[in-house]
Amino acid sequence: MRLPQQFADWFEAKGWTAYPHQLDIFAQSAAGRSVLLVAPTGAGKTLSGFLPSLIELSQNPQDGPQEGLHTLYLSPLKALAVDIARNLETPAQEMGLDITIETRTGDTPQAKRNRQRVSPPNILLTTPESLELMLSWPDAGKLFGQLRYIIIDEIHALVGSKRGDLLALSLASLRHIAPLSQSIGLSATIAEPEEMRCWLSAKIDEVAIVQPRLDKDIHINILDSKAAYLPWAGHSALYAAAEIYALIKEKRPALIFVNTRAQAEMMFQALWRENDLNLKIGLHHGSLDVGQRRRIEAAMARSELDAIVATSSLDLGIDWADIQLVIQIGAPKGTSRLIQRVGRAGHQLDAPSHAVIVPANRFEVLEALAARLDVEANRLDEMPRHAGALDVLSQHIVGRAVAGPFDEDKLYAQIITAPPYRHLSRADFDKVLDFVATGGYALSHYTQFQRLVKGVDGFWRLTSRRVATRWRMNIGTIVETSTMKVRMKGAAPLGDIEEYFVQSLTAGDSFIFAGRILEFVGVKAQQAIVRPCTAKEPKVPAYAGGRLPLSPGLAIRVRALLQDRELHQYLPIQVREWLRLQAEKSTLPPADKLLVETFKRGQKFYMAAYGFAGRNAHQTLGMLLSRRMERQGYGPLGFVATDYAIAIWSRHQVTAPETLFSSDILGDDLEEWMAESTMLKRSFWQVAIIAGLIDKRAPGQEKSQKQVTINSDLIYDVLRTHQPHHLLLQATRQDAARGLTDIHRLADLLTSFEGNILHKNLSRISPLSVPLLLEVGREAVTASAVDDLLSDLEATLLEEAFGVEEALGDSGEKKSRPAYQGQLL
C-alpha cells in the first residue's frame, strides 16, 4: 500500500522513509479494521496513529464548520494531549492540510469548551474523564455521530486500573453512538498483545495487531560501585551520588528515574552537592507545581538541561530524541516498567538505549540483575487482570442517566461489551443499579435520597438536576489525598504537599521540597508559607502511596537467581559474600519452599519469612500473622515488611511456624482485620467517593478531607455491622484483593507453600534477615503494642506529675518503667 502523494512528498522532503508499520496501519485501517500498534517508544507511534485519519481528512476536505468530530484522541495525561496537539500541527501545516486540531481538558477555558460543543474541530485530543463528561451531553449523538477514528494512546497504562475501567465503559457508550468509528490503540511493548484486542472493538477478530520487529539494542548495566560499603537497607542510593554524577558528566543529557517523590528530592540534593561543573540538573515529580514541571520539560526539549531527576511522572510523555543515558535509581520493580524507562534513551529506533541501574541496597542488587536478565531475554511482565470495579460502574450508570433516560436491559447489554465488565452478571448489574438508585440500604425506603427512578415507561431517569450537577463535579476515578500549596511570601506556588505532613510541622522546622531547603513559617489561607533556609538535616515530606510492589514475574526470577550459583559471578563481591554466609549459617531461600527462620535477639524472638510476594502482600501477612500470634499467646510486638520478606517479633518463641502460615488465615482473621484496618477504611473512602456516596466536591461547599474521612469511617463501621453485603463493601473487598492490601497475591503465596515450609531455627540473626531488621523503625505495630505504649506513657507521666502513689491509682499493681523502646537495633 502506498501513501497518497501529498504524504509521500512530505516524508521525502523531510528525508524520512515511512516505517513499514506505519504503512501497515494505514492499510489495515483503510480496509476498515481497528488496529493495535505495539511498539517501543521512539517508533514514531504517535504519527502512525494519526496517519489514517490525516490521510482521510486530506482526501475529503470539508467546507465550513464540520457537523461533528472526525477523530478523537485519548491520552492518560493532560499534558500529553497538549504536547501531541502541538506536534501534530507541524506536519499538518507542512502538508498544507486544512484541518482543525484542538485539545479539551479540565484546563480548557469555558468559552472554548462551549464553542467546541457547537462547532467541534476535526481532531480533538482529550482525556478519559473529559470523554465521559462529553458523553453525558444530550447532544452527544450529534457530536460523535460521524466519528471515524478513536485513537487511544499509551493504552497499556490504562488497562488494569480504575481509570481503565471508566475508559472501557466510556468507549462502550461511544461506539454505540459512533457506529462508523474504528479504533487505533497505541501501546508500549506488552507481554500478550492479543489480550488487548478487545479494547479496540467488540468484534475482536476484526482487530489487527501491528507489532514491528525492531531490533533496538538495549544496553543495561548495573552500577559496579566502588563504594567500600554497599548499604544493607534503605532506598535512596545516596552512597552512589558521586558515581551517578560521574555517569552524567560522561553521557548527557541523562534521565535519572527514582521510585518515589521523596527519593527524587533527596537524590536531587545529593547530586547538586557533587555538582562542581555546575551542570544543569532539573527535578520533576507529580507534587511540583504544574507550571514548574512544564518549564522543566520545555527546557529539556530545547536540550538546555544536562539531567533530570524524575519519578514516574516522566514515564509517559513526549519523546525527547537526544537522551544519552537513563539511570534507574533503586530497584526497577518490574521488567515492563524498566523497558519503558530505558526506552527513553537513544530514542531514535536505530540508536541503542543505554541504561544503568543503581541498586540502593543488597536485595536490590539481586533484583537489578534479575531485571537485567529479563530485559535481555525479552521476558515481560504480565498485564494485571481484574474484573471491572463496581464503584466505577456506579459512577458510569449515573452518567448514563445524565445523558438521558435509559433502558436497563440495553444498558446492561452495552456494559458487558466493555472488556473489564465482560463477565459482569446480570444480578451484580442489578445490585449496582439498585445502589445507584436508592443507596442500596436494606432499611431505607426514604424516597428523598434516590438518585434514579424508573418511570412508568420502563426507563430510568434522574430524580433531580442536582444529581447531574453533583455527578459532573465529582467525575473521575482519581481520589487524591488532600494537599496544600507551598509558597514563599509573594511568590508563585512551588507545588503541593500532603496536608498531614504539614500538620506534623511546627514553625521553624525545615524540609526539602521542590529541590530547595525550606523553613516552615506557618499556614495561611490553606497554604503552607515557607522561606528559604540552610538547615543541615531537613525533613523529607512523606507521600502517600508511590512505592510499587515487586512484580510477580520479577519475584520469581529473583528467587531463581538466589539458587543459580552460576549467575552469582555477576554480583558484586559484597553481595556474593553475603549470600555465601547465608548459605553457610542458614540456607538460601529455595524456589519450591517457603523459608522461615526463627532466632532470638535480646529479649525478643524473631521470625523471618521470605515470601517474595511484594511489600503490600507482606504487609497484609504481617497484620494477619500478628493477630493469629496474639490469639495463640505468642505476644507479638511488631513486624516489618519489605518486597522480599517479612520479620515479626514476639515475647515468646514460635516453635512450629507451619501452623501459622496456613491459608485459613485468610478466613476469620482476615474478616476481623478488615473491620479495623485503616487501609481498608481508606479504600472504602475512595470507593464511596467514586461511587458517588460521598462527595469530594458538592455544589457550594468543599468538604475538607478530614470531614469526609470521619464520615466514611463511621459509615464503614456501621455498614459492616448491619449490611455486610452492601455493594460498597463488596467493591472495597474487590479493591483489597489487589492494590494496597494485595490479598490476591498473598493467597497465592499461602496456597502454593501450604505445608511446604522450610523452618530453620537459628542460634543468631541470619545474614539475609539483617536488611529486614534494619528497616525496623518504620514498622507496623500490633494492637497490643499500642496498648503497651499508651499504658507505659500513662504510668511515666502520672509518675512525673503526681508522684508514684497516685500513678498506681486504684489498681495497686506494681508498674515498671517502659520496656518498649520502639527501636530495636
Add this chain to the structure above:
Amino acid sequence: MNKGKPVIEADFCGVPMQYHADASLYLPESSTLLVSDLHLEKGKAQSKAAPLPRFDTSEGIAKLSAAIARTNAKEVIFLGDSFHTNLHAFQLPVIFRQQLLDLAKDRAFIWITGNHDPDLPEYLPGQIVPNYTASGLYLTHQIGEDEAKFSGLICGHYHPKARISLQIRKISGKCFIQDETRMIMPAFGIFTGGLNILDPAIQKLLGKTQIAHFCHAGKIYKFPVDRKIFLKS
C-alpha cells in the same frame, strides 16, 4: 505487664467516679450514669447532602443500652444534644421510641436540653430539664456566662478529643477533660466529630492543672494534660 483497662476509678470533687472507655461516666454511690451528646438521628439529618446510612440511631441506642446493662444504673442523665435536631427528635421512628421506653422501665431518665435539641418532645420517658444537680454536682450542657465560676460542674457540648504521638504513630480518641472542679465529657454518639482538648475554646474554660481520660480501642488511659504528648491537630 501493665495494660490499659476499660474503666478508671477516681474521685472528682469528692465524688467517686468511673470513667468508662465508651465515653460514659458512672457515679456508683448514687448509681447514676452520665452520657453526653448522643446526637441521635444525625445520619438522617445529614443525609440530604449524600445518601448516608441511617444505622447510627440504632447503633447509638444499642451503645446506651450496653452502658446501662453494664452498670445497672438507677438513674441515667443525658447532658444535652441527645438528638441532632429538634425536628428529628419529634420525628423519631416508633421502633426507636419504644427502645427508649423499654430502657427507662426500671430507672429514671433525665434529659438536659442542649443547643441542638432545646425543645425535647413529650414522648420521652422521664424529666426534661435545662440543667440538673446530682451528688452535689451541677450538670448542664454548655457552660453559660454566669456559670463560668461554678465549681463542681460537669458539661458536654464540646466533644473533646485528643491526639497523642507515640514513638511510632499518632492516635486519636475521645477524651474526658477536667481541672479540679470542672469536667467536660466526650460525646457518646456514633456520628460525632470532636474538638481538640488543646483548642482555646476548651482551654479557656479550665484551670491550669488538667487531667485527661483518653479513650482508645476499648481502653481508657489517664494523663496529665501535658502539651508535649498531646498534639494540637
